[in-house]
Amino acid sequence: MSLLKKTLLLAFVLLLSGMILAACGGEPVPVQDKNADFVLALPRLVVDVDENGMPTVAGLSPELLALLGVDVSQFALNPQVVNWFTQANVQHIELVQKDDGIYVFVNGVLMPHLGWSAQELGTMTALMSKLGAINPQFQTVLRFLIPFIQHTGLDVVLRFPLQPSAEEIPLRDLNAPIETVEAQDVEPMAVVKARVVFDQRGIPSIMGISTEDMANAGLSGLRNIGLSPETMARLKEAGIYKITIQTTPRGLIFWINDEQLPSIVWNDEYLNRAADLYAQLYFMPQYETQRELVKTLLPALARVDGEVTFEFPH
Secondary structure: OOHHHHHHHHHHHHHHHHHHHHHHOOOOOOOOOOOOOOOEEOOOEEEEEOOOOOEEEOOEOHHHHHHOOOOHHHHOOOHHHHHHHHHOOOOEEEEEEEOOEEEEEEOOEEOOEEEOOHHHHHHHHHHHHHOOOOOHHHHHHHHHHHHHHOOEEEEEEEEOOOOOOOOOOOOOOOOOOOOOOOOOOOOOOEEEEEEEEEOOOOOEEEOOEEHHHHHHOOOHHHOOOOOOHHHHHHHHHOOOOEEEEEEEOOEEEEEEOOEEOOEEEOOHHHHHHHHHHHHHHOOOHHHHHHHHHHHHHHHHHHHEEEEEEEEOOO
């Protein structure tokens, strides 16, 4: 089945389940502009995934959904992934879509997540379309959906099987407001600034010294670093002459030319939680070094004043 058909089918399943939940009661996800021409705010939708990866949506079993003409088997998760989450005691993952982004909760704890505005969503879609990263049919669907995304409130929980001896972790309290990232007035622990310029051949240079120059000076490992002619041509055709990545106390920000894309929202606490989650998922002895490295480096990102700019011919 094509991506477009899968997306439309998934939307239908979510809408159907949301209507059932709404009929049973439950508070919808808050939507900021309730007076817009279009508003869709649905209650929390819980999807229970069994050990084989098969989903039961809002209490509707795969067999019952099949009677309604909906085959959810194509949305089944890999049983190995489900078993991994069970062993790591990842009991549930919750995604909450609001007008300003998608919030991610693991076992009820908010993690670094995606933030956006309508303009940033439009910029990202236009960029992916120019780069050919989206199927042409799906491009039309995305352009159609973006105005609606800003006025849609969704809350989907994926709940996984419990370990036999595990204590059940409650879902996020719907009556408690979602945390917001507060501005932090702290001195950076490190400053990283770099401007990387690519020539017509796709070879990068910093301060006028190219990787080709470094390779000729004896650093042979840098000889093949660069972009292919095909990539350079695609960037030029798309009108992309600059990509900027910034790290700030509030998150990771991306710019294409002078337009901002959706960002990754974080702070010290969110990054510490992400490091803890990595350790929880990769609990095996062979990952001990990686766990220590992630626990040290990941939380430090919020204290780095970083900006890397990649410039291309235009």
